[in-house]
Amino acid sequence: MIDPQLLRTDIQTVAEALKLKGHSLDVDAYQVLESKRKSLQVEAESLQAQRNAKSKEIGKVKAQGGDASGIMAEVNGFAERMKTAQTELEAVKEQLFAMTDVMPNMPHTSVPKGNSEDDNVEVAKWGTPPNFDFDVRDHVDLGEAKSALDFEMATKIAGPRFVVMRGQLAKLNRALIQYMLDMHTQNHGYEEVYVPYLVTQESLIGTGQFSKFGDHDLFATQAEDGYYLIPTAEVPVTNIVRDEILAADQLPMKLVAHTPCFRREAGSYGRDTRGMIRQHQFEKVELVQIVKPEDSYDALEELTGHAEAVLQGLELPYRKVVLCGGDLGFSAAKTYDLEVWLPGQDAYREISSCSNFESFQARRLGARYRVEQKKTELVHTLNGSGLAVGRTLLAILENYQQADGSVVVPEALRSYMGGVELILN
Template identity: 55%
Template sequence: MIDSLLLRKDIELVAKRLADRKFILDCEKFSQLENTRKQLQAATEELQAKRNQLAKSIGMKKGKGEDATSELALSNQINEELKTSSEQLEVLQLQIQQFVMGIPNLPHETVPFGKDETDNVEISRWGDVPSFDFPIKDHVDLGSMYGLDFESATKITGSRFVVLRGSIARLHRALAQFMLDLHSEHHAYEEINVPFIVNADSMRGTGQLPKFEEDLFKVPRKMGGVEEGEAGEARIENFYLIPTAEVPVTNMARDVIFSEEQLPQKYVAHTPCFRSEAGSHGRDVRGMIRQHQFEKVELVQFVKPEDSLTALEELVGHAQAVLEKLEIPYRKVLLCTGDMGFGSAKTYDLEAWIPSQNTYREISSCSTMGDFQARRMQARFKVGQAKPQLIHTLNGSGLAVGRCLVALLENNQQADGSIKIPVALRPYLAGIAVLTP
């Protein structure tokens, strides 16, 4: 979340910067909450001072053997008032926190202004877009010859799921292994295996809650009571299937104070990702572009604030290396203020060429979150004896495995339906150069 001090110091400036990313800040509501908080806090502090003063007076009278009945009665009255005031202040502070947690990150000054994806800025292109002298197939028709099975998945679960069988399952696995090896062996990331189910605190820490709850898959679980054999009724606590490995990996830094020497930290994780895709009905319903369950190799970094933008460029380069080694044409795009994710301060998208759609489609999104997530998680670092500072967190897809499979199939198809395998991937497929139906 953004720093509450910024809101208190210059809420109009914050509102202007947020308006650039199409978020209307309710300045009046925050001001009302803040004014009430100040009044309650002042009243609470005044009651505490009176209580302390009375405590001294009572102690002195008792020490002299004098009657302190009236002071004790007044002290009890003040304690009741203080309890009520403290409870009201606690509720109000929670309301302010919830208000602030619903505010997106402020865009970095280097982010271009824009209303939507049409205002994103293309930075570069790599690779030659292939030309075909035969009618091309999309990945659904190509994949069906290799074991891409949507029918079974629909029967087992429902729409927007897929079963991979035979050679295409092997190709999908090879892509993930290739990405993990490249990032861990050549880009100095530590490979990590994390839980696929997280608690609500983890979702809040990276910004999925409270704003994006409808996009998540919940896993209600009974806690304590009946299930644990304790007295009383069981309570229900919501766990969540991860929408990306960013959530469990980044939350490893929650409530941690790193030493300066421990930074940067770099992690790579391969996980399934689960998204309800609320509000996306009718979009990319054919094939593997938009699924409820897909796999991704995720890159996460924890760095010092002054290294944040340099680390972002490095992280994007690591994702680009995957596409280049797989010989997939792509373009690099800097997102404008109107197209950024909720927690991002600056984002680059990598978009792979998809021949059947005659366009580039997102295959990786790489962002620095600044201290936005770190403030929620209280993830900090310390230089010597100085006061701890918030770290900066970064994340990016390195890459989305399913979309990478789509791009590889379509860009490397041949007239007979066979698929050329990029040289870098062949060692993961026992040296196969061409995949045949």
């Protein structure tokens, strides 16, 4: 949610910033509504103030045993007028909300211009893609050869975009989760949290995944329950601070959670249909930080570094890009994507997305902290994948593959794999 105060005082700046995200803001329409809101609200509130004053008078007169019928007659007509003013005000507010609710967050000034992912800017590259002196296989061929990945079976059970992992790969999956959680809790200062995988609509609205108007990428339970499966741990974890006023010394709050994530992928028919790149259900270790506003950009660099540390620990080549305005998500002010090298695709593919939302989520969430005795201020929220586990697993298969189709276990994972150095052999 964009600061309504800013929309009143400097809507041009907002309109300019939103243009970078491809959102055109109807400034005139907004200002017309806003001035209506102002006069209606002033009117409605002054009617209420008058009524309150009169009612108090009645109370006083009656307490003294006097006759209050005169004042009561005077106040009688108020109810109706108040109701009309109230109704009109609500209507205008709703129209304003319809406009602000679909406004994305403003990009940070450091965000490059651009319309699509082609305009994202590479800011760093780490490691070198391996050279193979044999025909490279992708993770599907590698996994299916030993029945350690079984897409057909998953389709039988649940339909397309699911996978069954068996034996060593199921264990590798678990090893990766442990490795990531241990690294973030032991080296990076995060507190591990376990959270619900089903959440309410309210929680989704808080983090911006659910808009009344936009479509969403969510699985839902039957209407009577009203639950949604989480598309990312960002939702339950960030909602920890919803409607809270935190003490300054609670910040920064650094949380890490491993959860499965569920997405319909409704808009991506035909895209990434092969393999584990895009699934309805996948595992992710998510980093979340709740920080003071002045610290959020340092925190973004730090948090991105924490995700990079996992890739470096696993010795997977990757590059870091900063998303251009047009490719930025709805709620984000700035995002770094980490893209891991996938020999099977001969390309870098996203494996982590680290974003600063500034106060955009916090405003919806009502997440504040106490600056001084009497003052509260919205916090800034950030999150990033550290990392997407399924994609990490397939990156390992493809980068560590051998001529015979076996796969070397990265050193960092061996203690989590019971000392095994080679799998799919």
